[in-house]
Amino acid sequence: MNVVVCVNHVPDSAAKINVAPDGKSIDKTGVAFVLNPYDEFAIEEALRIKEKHGGEVIAVSLGGDSHKETLRKALAMGVDKAVLLKDESTRDSFGVATALAEYIKDVAPDVILCGKQSIDADNAAVGVMIAELLGIPSVSVVVSMKLEGAQAIVEREIEGGRETVEVTLPALFTAQKGLNEPRYPALKGIMAAKSKPIEERIPSQVAQKVEVVAIRRPPSKGTGKIVGTDVSAVPELVRLLHEEAKIL
Amino acid sequence: MEQEEDIERMKILAFAEQRNGKFKKAAFEVVSVAYTLAQQTGGEVIALVIGDSIDGIASELGEYGAHRVLVVQDPKLALYSPIAYARIIVEMAARENATVVLLSATALGKDCAPRVAVKLNAGLAADCIAVDIQDGDIRATRPMYGGKVLADVKITTPVKVLTIRPNVFAVQSIDGTRPQCDVVSVSLQDADFTARTTAVTIGSGKLDVAEADIVITGGRGLKGPENFKMLEDLAEVLGGAVGASRAAVDAGWRPHGDQVGQTGKTVSPTLYIAVGVSGSIQHVAGMSSSKYIVAINKDKDAPIFQIADYGIVGDAFEIVPALTQEVKKLLGK
Numbered sequence A: 001m002n003v004v005v006c007v008n009h010v011p012d013s014a015a016k017i018n019v020a021p022d023g024k025s026i027d028k029t030g031v032a033f034v035l036n037p038y039d040e041f042a043i044e045e046a047l048r049i050k051e052k053h054g055g056e057v058i059a060v061s062l063g064g065d066s067h068k069e070t071l072r073k074a075l076a077m078g079v080d081k082a083v084l085l086k087d088e089s090t091r092d093s094f095g096v097a098t099a100l101a102e103y104i105k106d107v108a109p110d111v112i113l114c115g116k117q118s119i120d121a122d123n124a125a126v127g128v129m130i131a132e133l134l135g136i137p138s139v140s141v142v143v144s145m146k147l148e149g150a151q152a153i154v155e156r157e158i159e160g161g162r163e164t165v166e167v168t169l170p171a172l173f174t175a176q177k178g179l180n181e182p183r184y185p186a187l188k189g190i191m192a193a194k195s196k197p198i199e200e201r202i203p204s205q206v207a208q209k210v211e212v213v214a215i216r217r218p219p220s221k222g223t224g225k226i227v228g229t230d231v232s233a234v235p236e237l238v239r240l241l242h243e244e245a246k247i248l
Numbered sequence B: 001m002e003q004e005e006d007i008e009r010m011k012i013l014a015f016a017e018q019r020n021g022k023f024k025k026a027a028f029e030v031v032s033v034a035y036t037l038a039q040q041t042g043g044e045v046i047a048l049v050i051g052d053s054i055d056g057i058a059s060e061l062g063e064y065g066a067h068r069v070l071v072v073q074d075p076k077l078a079l080y081s082p083i084a085y086a087r088i089i090v091e092m093a094a095r096e097n098a099t100v101v102l103l104s105a106t107a108l109g110k111d112c113a114p115r116v117a118v119k120l121n122a123g124l125a126a127d128c129i130a131v132d133i134q135d136g137d138i139r140a141t142r143p144m145y146g147g148k149v150l151a152d153v154k155i156t157t158p159v160k161v162l163t164i165r166p167n168v169f170a171v172q173s174i175d176g177t178r179p180q181c182d183v184v185s186v187s188l189q190d191a192d193f194t195a196r197t198t199a200v201t202i203g204s205g206k207l208d209v210a211e212a213d214i215v216i217t218g219g220r221g222l223k224g225p226e227n228f229k230m231l232e233d234l235a236e237v238l239g240g241a242v243g244a245s246r247a248a249v250d251a252g253w254r255p256h257g258d259q260v261g262q263t264g265k266t267v268s269p270t271l272y273i274a275v276g277v278s279g280s281i282q283h284v285a286g287m288s289s290s291k292y293i294v295a296i297n298k299d300k301d302a303p304i305f306q307i308a309d310y311g312i313v314g315d316a317f318e319i320v321p322a323l324t325q326e327v328k329k330l331l332g333k
């Protein structure tokens, strides 16, 4: 079983996000970037597949040199090989998916793993787009996964429950929290990752289909009302919900 | 203005999601948004329903503004299968020359829309919280970075695919005439089912946090799983669902499916009550688009108060039961 894992490099979820002077992008000064949290579940699953079924795990990321940091983390966790599709341009989900699909097509793995969503643009689209571009099945928001021969039986999270999906490999899966418990890279892995090569490729360019016109901070709610400081405030809260907010 | 004459009459394909022969509220939201867009452009709303034996419910969509409804039904389509559904949506969009395909950002919509967009060579604006017409074109607003910023986006392709965040848009009942409903047959092949849903398990049949109009979330401040009972009591009188912070889920008090936040579910109910939840950035990412936020926390400096419309500083163990009683009184229960 050969597995490709797509990993993204994103602002830490706790980072404060400010709008850059161009009004269309974020100001990256002082923002810490990390391996996209959902992609950790994807890497972990890839490693478990390899441990059980053999094969090779390749981590691939599209982006600038800074993405090497995230690829090193993937190497430290135990992937065999890391590939950077070097590109500094602004791409929409389709542009990202096209570049990744182009690379993955060459490798022709049995399984492709992505995270459910990048926590930067929050599109939750790249994974499924890659699958469509490759003409293979996919299951998104996967919380459990079992491979049996040329088939996978997986569960995905839906509103109020789960769907069980049977899939013919090769296939793509996007990982949701709960799929597994990602390992911490061991010190040995971290050291080894430092000296491992990261292969670089130049992806082809594609025109954007979606453009960000402007970004802004959401309107602040204004300071909310502290209705009271103990149980005596409850009737007033209910009155406000009833009369002011008109929801009860 | 000259530009207004140029407005293209939009033909909008609105995918109306149903489960077990019953429309989701999200389906009515999609049709309502499609109707608003069509009104502004003199366009047409063509709703699409996919499933098994669902022709009986199709006309319900007229009430929300569907001019026509396409029904694709087959026992094999009873449960969602990604490739089959995407292909049908694309075929129906092509059949109708639709320039806009609208879905809800539900589990199904989020899974299907990227495939539909690629097949139609269309740009995708995902999880939109506002959709308007500007200069004859669609302008959508979508949260990014866990809601820390809002982006206005423009789709530059001739055909446009959008998903809209559930619970954000109002369902509008209009005096629509009964829409024309057409059962359209499509030929299904084995290749459409290389990913095939074989079963759906719905946990305890309770309302999901992502779909509920009122969500009451408990955090670490609740101290233990047994204390969620008081939230369930409140949820019952309010007709809401109970959510949990990651701290409560990680402690094993609640299932992951109930988690609200960046690595859980995104919710935007009319009323969100956070109890013993500090309001971390990652939690807020999943609930900041709620219409009204109530916070109950004993720490007056908890960040949750910064985004709350109404707050009570105090002990949840006293306040929540009192709140349940007070609501009961109001509702005459």
Ligand SMILES: Cc1cc2nc3c(=O)[nH]c(=O)nc-3n(C[C@H](O)[C@H](O)[C@H](O)COP(=O)(O)OP(=O)(O)OC[C@H]3O[C@@H](n4cnc5c(N)ncnc54)[C@H](O)[C@@H]3O)c2cc1C
Binding pocket: A013, A037, B218, B219, B220, B221, B222, B244, B245, B246, B247, B248, B259, B260, B261, B262, B263, B264, B265, B275, B276, B277, B278, B279, B280, B281, B282, B283, B286, B296, B297, B298, B299, B302, B314, B315, B316, B317
């Ligand atoms: C990558 C990443 C993703 C994450 N994703 C999520 C996510 O999806 N969802 C999420 O929730 N978190 C997420 N987190 C975790 C988040 O950072 C916080 O740790 C978590 O939200 C804290 O949960 P809490 O508010 O329940 O607990 P705490 O922060 O411990 O807050 C407990 C609160 O309860 C109050 N309290 C205590 N006793 C009482 C009482 N008797 N009455 C009233 N109030 C009381 C306290 O004053 C305190 O404010 C994520 C973190 C990371 C790094």
Ligand SMILES: Nc1ncnc2c1ncn2[C@@H]1O[C@H](COP(=O)(O)O)[C@@H](O)[C@H]1O
Binding pocket: A006, A007, A008, A009, A036, A038, A039, A042, A060, A061, A062, A063, A093, A096, A100, A113, A114, A115, A116, A117, A118, A119, A121, A122, A123, A124, A125, A126, A127
């Ligand atoms: N630049 C990128 N490089 C590699 N993988 C990516 C990139 N962007 C997104 N992905 C993958 O696609 C998933 C979904 O991303 P998105 O559609 O951006 O929310 C992520 O969790 C990654 O697995």
